[in-house]
Amino acid sequence: MNIKELRIQFGLSQQELAEKVGIPRGRINGWEQRGSKPKVDDHKKLEDFFIHLSKQKLTDIQKEEAEIIGNLEGLLEPENVYKTKSGNEFVDIGNGKIQMNIPLVEHYAYAGYLTGWGDSVFLEELPKHSIIVDKHYRGIYRAFQVRGDSMDNNSRDSICSGDVVVGRSVDKKYWKNKFYLHKWEDYVIIHEGGILVKRITDHWVEQGIIICMSLNTDKSTYPNLELHLSEVYEIYNVVEVSRKRG
Template structure:
């Protein structure tokens, strides 16, 4: 799952720890703690609980928020329900207040290259970091989280998608690619292309020719020109349903 590393760093420094003494206090190696903080990813709930205990906070205080799903974020990690797994790799845990903790694979920047060959490999997906957020119901379909690379979607507006942000995408199944995408409902997409993973706006979908037009919102069109992609060269497409902004980018 994804953690708010900035909150962790701020809290342990406020309590007088450095990274080595904090790692010792929570019972993990400095190297493991460094990996958690550098990737914002933590695989074991037990480690999250140990960190929260030393910092004297609730575990949910260390998780990022996904406001486009729901604004409520109160989690009691000791009494949440059993894990329910979907066919698409999502995990759901019922919470005492009736809400649900949803956890999905996170493709961070280090996993971009491997994802192109492993996107359909269950073992590879299981080894990816996780991204967790609160939802009101169990969402069907295939969801993935991606850490954004590059500045092509940075337009200096509050709704910009910037490097380091985490976007949550819902997959558009290939059987639906022969029907025109709902571009009026979802503007921005993650496109898993044979040459890389792109975060782009799709301005046009030519169904007959199987071509999509990809647009960068960055106004520097010299560096980020619009271009067409053939869907025959695309592995997956996700419409972006939520964005978690990287702390401190504004």
């Protein structure tokens, strides 16, 4: 440890270093003049102090870089774009219409979403699904590409494989109350076993269980399910279904 070089590197005088570390200035001057090494206790104090300064300097640099990047992103972002912390993006397209861009979980990304649903970096890297709305909606929204035919019964209510459903998150604090099943019937359920799009037909509040039904009439393949909410990560009520023709 070259005390003088470290001291100068961090812009400290001998007196400032002495006061911050708790070592007499004369002792520090002696080490620098003679090139001698401090004893074990003093060496430990100096080592801890300079390690702390180094870490603090790195943190300051990271903060400065993050601030610069944030400022650049702000400059590059169009004025008519508004982003929320939950990952939604609103773009004013005129005539009172707003394009809402929502993180999209495509069917091949189901497995990744089960582990990354709470990771902001993972969510930021997801593609976007766009819908047209008339205001900035609060809350957490996600779009999911449907996989399988469990919700297809050849009716107008069908949710078919390849459709994209947009869901609004049901906050966990509301799971202790009975769901508004008369208002919202269909849900996206993220749980330990995977991602499901189902119709919730009942909510046993005291037991913490939801009864999930498939619209498909083949009940041998798509039976009703009882899911314990303790095994569920997220629940979204389906607010819109998008389908590509053909």
